[in-house]
Amino acid sequence: MDVWSNLLVGFQIALTPYNLLFCFLGCLLGTLIGVLPGIGPAAGVAILVPLTFGLPPTTAFIVMAGVFYGTMYGGSTTAILMNVPGEAASVVTCLDGYQMARQGRAGPALGMAAFASFIAGTFAIILLTFTAVPLVNAALAFGPPEYFALAFMGLTLVTSLTGKSLLKGLMSAAFGIIIACVGVDAMSGQTRFTYGQIYLLDGLGFINVAVGLFALSEVMINIEKPMAEVYTRVKLSLKTLFPSRQDWRDSRGALARGSVIGFIIGALPGTGPTIASFISYAAEKKFSKHPEKFGTGIIEGVAAPEGANNAAAQGSFVPMLTLGIPGSGVTAILLGALMVHGLRPGPMLMQNNPEFVWGLIASMYIGNVMLLILNLPLLGVWVQILRIPYRIIMPLIVTISLTGIYATETTIFDLWVMLAFGVIGYLMRKLDYPLAPVVLAVVLGPLVETSLKQSLVISGGSLAIFFTRPISAALMVFSLLFLLAPLFSNLWQKLGKDTGDA
Amino acid sequence: MKKADQISGVVVLLFSALVIAESLRIPEQAVAAGRTNFAPVPGFLPFWAGVILAIFATMLIVSALLRPAEPGKEAVFPRGWALASVALLAASVAAYIFLLDVLGYLVDTLLINIFLLRVVMQVQWQTSLVVALLASVSLYTIFQVLLGVGLPTNAFGF
Numbered sequence: 001m002d003v004w005s006n007l008l009v010g011f012q013i014a015l016t017p018y019n020l021l022f023c024f025l026g027c028l029l030g031t032l033i034g035v036l037p038g039i040g041p042a043a044g045v046a047i048l049v050p051l052t053f054g055l056p057p058t059t060a061f062i063v064m065a066g067v068f069y070g071t072m073y074g075g076s077t078t079a080i081l082m083n084v085p086g087e088a089a090s091v092v093t094c095l096d097g098y099q100m101a102r103q104g105r106a107g108p109a110l111g112m113a114a115f116a117s118f119i120a121g122t123f124a125i126i127l128l129t130f131t132a133v134p135l136v137n138a139a140l141a142f143g144p145p146e147y148f149a150l151a152f153m154g155l156t157l158v159t160s161l162t163g164k165s166l167l168k169g170l171m172s173a174a175f176g177i178i179i180a181c182v183g184v185d186a187m188s189g190q191t192r193f194t195y196g197q198i199y200l201l202d203g204l205g206f207i208n209v210a211v212g213l214f215a216l217s218e219v220m221i222n223i224e225k226p227m228a229e230v231y232t233r234v235k236l237s238l239k240t241l242f243p244s245r246q247d248w249r250d251s252r253g254a255l256a257r258g259s260v261i262g263f264i265i266g267a268l269p270g271t272g273p274t275i276a277s278f279i280s281y282a283a284e285k286k287f288s289k290h291p292e293k294f295g296t297g298i299i300e301g302v303a304a305p306e307g308a309n310n311a312a313a314q315g316s317f318v319p320m321l322t323l324g325i326p327g328s329g330v331t332a333i334l335l336g337a338l339m340v341h342g343l344r345p346g347p348m349l350m351q352n353n354p355e356f357v358w359g360l361i362a363s364m365y366i367g368n369v370m371l372l373i374l375n376l377p378l379l380g381v382w383v384q385i386l387r388i389p390y391r392i393i394m395p396l397i398v399t400i401s402l403t404g405i406y407a408t409e410t411t412i413f414d415l416w417v418m419l420a421f422g423v424i425g426y427l428m429r430k431l432d433y434p435l436a437p438v439v440l441a442v443v444l445g446p447l448v449e450t451s452l453k454q455s456l457v458i459s460g461g462s463l464a465i466f467f468t469r470p471i472s473a474a475l476m477v478f479s480l481l482f483l484l485a486p487l488f489s490n491l492w493q494k495l496g497k498d499t500g501d502a
Numbered sequence: 503m504k505k506a507d508q509i510s511g512v513v514v515l516l517f518s519a520l521v522i523a524e525s526l527r528i529p530e531q532a533v534a535a536g537r538t539n540f541a542p543v544p545g546f547l548p549f550w551a552g553v554i555l556a557i558f559a560t561m562l563i564v565s566a567l568l569r570p571a572e573p574g575k576e577a578v579f580p581r582g583w584a585l586a587s588v589a590l591l592a593a594s595v596a597a598y599i600f601l602l603d604v605l606g607y608l609v610d611t612l613l614i615n616i617f618l619l620r621v622v623m624q625v626q627w628q629t630s631l632v633v634a635l636l637a638s639v640s641l642y643t644i645f646q647v648l649l650g651v652g653l654p655t656n657a658f659g660f
């Protein structure tokens with residue numbers, strides 16, 4: 001089957017009134033979560049996993065994906081108007097966006113953020129559509145060593161790029177692997193760390209861990225700091241939301257580069273929209289003829305990161321749908337949800353469930369159009385929503401999470417797991433341990449374990465197998481270089497200093 | 503963060519020691535068949551993950567010991583009401599889970615909502631009651647009535 005007929009099938013599924021409605025709901029919720037500072041896409045999607053359990057898998061994923069890329073649209077609103085990023089991926093947008101708003105150019109900044117998101121997002125979905133099949137064909141030839149190398153790369157990238165300290169990132173990842181070991185070992189049938197608890201035979205439950213780590217701990221972090229100032233009255237006087245012809249000319253190049261950078265970074269296992277937005281902003285500064293103007297309120301500074309974070313959100317579906325390797329923290333949660341819905345991630349997903357993969361991809365085209373409409377004319381409505389006291393929203397997130405977790409398996413034990421990970425997540429956030437590596441490791445744990453063991457069985461116990469096959473060798477060397485690069489650059493600087501002193 | 507890193511490093515080190523000890527106790531193979539020339543035992547991955555975690559934790563402790571203290575940046579956790587509100591949230595969720603089978607979903611959810619809104623978030627009484635009631639009833643309707651999930655009931659059947 002060629003791409004066009006696949007896409008046609010996808011649109012037939014995505015355009016049914018039922019799926020259209022849920023796509024709209026996902027985009028609506030995503031924008032809302034994006035607009036509200038303090039609730040990120042990971043928490044939003046994690047809460048939705050149990051809530052969408054009763055829906056058919058394709059519909060459930062249309063909603064959850066809509067929330068994910070919807071937050072990328074909504075996140076820029078408060079960044080530009082109030083200098084408060086709605087999401088981590090919009091942190092860079094504050095730099096120039098807020099300055100533009102202070103100069104009375106909030107309208108064009110918001111407009112450019114929405115158009116850049118739409119253009120880069122759609123560009124990334126087109127690339128996703130056309131790279132998916134070739135990638136799957138290549139992946140079908142992958143053996144256990146290649147899969148281990150891919151999972152290893154995902155884990156190294158996420159640990160070295162998130163958080164402040166590489167050491168703590170590595171500790172988070174190792175902790176996640178240990179969590180993933182709880183339950184029955186898939187290869188031998190032996191129980192591990194279950195201590196006679198029947199509830200632990202299936203492991204700690206991916207959703208319980210994810211909702212605890214992301215949603216519950218996020219509420220804990222939020223209630224301890226006074227957020228009142230965020231929700232003060234926002235004055236919005238918009239003459240026009242449309243960027244001028246000059247604005248378009250200025251941001252054309254930035255948007256194009258942001259889209260490409262975003263897609264590539266999103267498609268790498270382990271890296272997501274936040275990293276993409278930072279890198280594209282830095283790249284624009286390098287490319288620009290007037291780098292000193294960045295941070296003073298220039299439109300390129302909005303177009304590049306806003307384009308990049310959307311392209312990355314769509315791009316992170318590439319490894320998730322084709323290889324079964326998550327491209328970011330949020331897609332790690334989505335991958336876990338895939339298994340909850342009984343679908344097997346990996347290259348066979350597209351062959352076994354083409355209606356799921358193509359229905360989801362087609363819904364993203366539709367979702368992006370919906371989001372453009374939702375975000376531009378209805379901007380005033382979203383700003384009004386910021387006036388809902390935040391003190392009312394936080395308790396609601398707690399009870400929705402509790403209800404959703406209970407509803408998934410109807411066991412009270414799961415609620416205790418969620419609470420425990422809520423507290424662990426809170427402590428980790430306070431102590432600067434990144435959370436994304438834990439979730440990625442929990443999701444990838446079983447794959448890491450089986451591919452590692454199978455590889456060692458094939459090689460008779462020699463680790464050389466990961467370095468003698470070309471694809472796995474390339475991936476392993478790349479990951480190791482990436483991991484060790486900060487160490488070497490430190491050493492280099494020290495050596496340079498020493499010789500300089502002498 | 504210097505002191506905090508030392509403490510969290512020690513806690514993680516103890517945790518990894520426990521993981522290593524426990525993974526050595528995992529029986530070699532529940533199913534004896536299928537063992538070829540080299541098949542890693544079930545305790546293989548948790549053992550090595552524990553060892554790696556222990557190494558990193560030691561590195562964290564050592565690096566925290568070696569670097570100078572950062573005055574003004576040492577306080578990691580909030581004090582006073584901020585800390586109390588986080589503790590109250592965790593405690594009320596624990597109480598909620600504990601009482602879920604006794605009070606039933608509807609009453610228990612109503613109570614935790616009122617508590618969180620009124621006591622933890624200090625919303626006015628009237629608003630707390632209205633929001634709590636609306637939230638509990640709508641969640642009950644969505645899950646119990648529309649999705650058909652069997653939510654816990656109390657002795658009176660709701």
